[in-house]
Amino acid sequence: MAGISKNPAVVAGDTTAPVVVFTIPAVVAGGTIALAGISKTRQCWQATPPPRRSFPPPQQSVVRGDPTAPAVVSTTPAVVAGDTKAPVAVSTTPAVVAGDTTAPVALSTTPAVVTGDTIAPTVVSTTPAVVAGDTNAPVAVSTTPAVVAGDTIAPAAISTTPAVVACDTTTRYVSKIVTEDRKEYMYEKLCLCAGAKPKLIFEGNPYVLGIWDTDSAQAFQENLAQAERIVVVGNGGIALELVYEIQGCEVIWAIKDKAIGNTFFDAGAAEFLIPKLTAEKETPIACKRTKYTMEGNEDKERPIAASDKLGSALGPDWHEGLHLKGTKEFSHKVHIEILCEVRKIHLQQEFIQLQRTALTFPEEEENVEPDEVLWPVYVELTNGKIYGCDFIVSATGVVPNVKPFLDGNNFAVGEDGGLKVDEHMRTSLPDIYAAGDICTAAWEPSPVWHQMRLWTQARQMGWYAAKCMAADTLGESIDLDFCFELFAHVTKFFNYKVVVLGKYNAQGLGLDHELMLRCTKGQEYVKVVMQNGRMMGAVLIGETDLEETFENLILNQMDLSAYGEDLLNPDIDIEDYF
Known part of the structure; x- marks a missing residue:
């Protein structure tokens, strides 16, 4: 810096x-x-x-003064003072510069008296200095x-x-x-x-909120405190964190992919994570990162976020310290709508005039009962379903x-x-x-x-x-x-530690690659991307303790063909080999 x-x-x-x-x-x-x-x-x-x-x-x-004056060199920081007549005392405290265009220039870091007229010697410092003198200096x-x-x-x-x-x-x-x-x-x-x-799905709609900085996160918390149901649109990091952290509020989660977390995971990792959405929240795992805080701001009132203003950027663990709870008394209640996007958003009065039918929150997959509750806003999805809610979160x-x-x-x-x-x-x-x-x-x-x-x-x-x-x-x-030699990202999803390395989803490798998997339900999920016997990327979910070893294997591009499936054998300590 x-x-x-x-x-x-x-x-x-x-x-x-x-x-x-x-x-x-x-x-x-x-x-x-x-x-x-x-x-x-x-x-x-x-x-x-x-x-x-x-x-x-x-x-x-x-510093240059009269062109005919001899030069004296000082190697200490300089203080400059001068007058065409009177001597000037100079101290070692922060410097004051004064003088007219004909004054000699004296620079010293020890108490001194400087006198001189227009032919007085000029003092030159070789360290950064405060300068006064004539226009030719x-x-x-x-x-x-x-x-x-x-x-x-x-x-x-x-x-x-x-x-x-x-x-x-x-x-x-x-x-x-x-x-x-x-x-x-x-x-x-x-x-x-x-x-x-943020790429908001609809600009200018008061019921569509984006979360991109600290102020918008605070605005989201305030709206959530009065909500019974929200719709989350998107499948990236913000959406993954939100749907897990929100409590006391029904969440309809609309994603355009077949599986959750498509930005970071494959379908296998998604299946590993989904049970966490219906389980009771656990004690958060410890964050081992350095944290940065601002002193003296705890009691200051935060402004409501506006779409044309940006506050401080969201970093890791951005939701810590926020109370993400709705009006109801339950933990998680999330329903996922896959392979769909938002077709249209209807305000309440418009929806009544259309005489369309909205659905209740699906308690079971086959539930298609109409919703009799009037909601402030309605979301029409491309799969034909309509859900009423208090507001929509755009996390696209x-x-x-x-x-x-x-x-x-x-x-x-x-x-x-x-x-x-x-x-x-x-x-x-x-x-x-x-x-x-x-x-x-x-x-x-x-x-x-x-x-x-x-x-x-x-x-x-x-x-x-x-x-x-x-x-x-x-x-x-x-x-x-060196940080640009290997892609590496450490985060936390669904209260699991998540590490993604290199070409973790085989980005750009085409069909010429193979995957190796190891999964222990509720504990860990390990995926390795191999190409020509060399490790190109990895996804590590849970406390695997493999990240340092895999980083080195990806960087070194060692031929691992001889190890085969033993590379992920839980009974073999891979660190003994490397």
């Missing part, structure tokens, strides 16, 4: 004084990898990247990283360094961003991390949040709508990077890695993008991070 300067500096003086410029990349945060100071004002911006210009090495700053450059934070819609530059910063484009050109309120902010490196937005995936950044900027965009980035997270525009859900990885991937818009990859990309920006600024080379 980008660092923050802790060297307070104040620049004072006349309008001809030289300026201080930060050269380390500024990061604009939002979406799933927000770094600092998130504002919730919806903004848009325009980048005006200029041609690159050469500049002196950033580790030196030079060179620009002082600080190598302390600056962090710029903004909201998840558009960047809003906020310097976290207590310094007055300006730029001199004659020495180094700094690009700018323009926010919706017409404010301009300068940058040399910019990273777009605005995440993604996300799209990259690129719209605020495309106007006036010629970004290269991938087929999935994300900003294309190369192996160093650079977009097609100079000095602009992207990371997380907003971007599309356009480099040639590892045979066992692929992009998915998950919180794990968003965090990895953000971390790597910061390293790439710093390396580019310092003129250093950097290799593609």
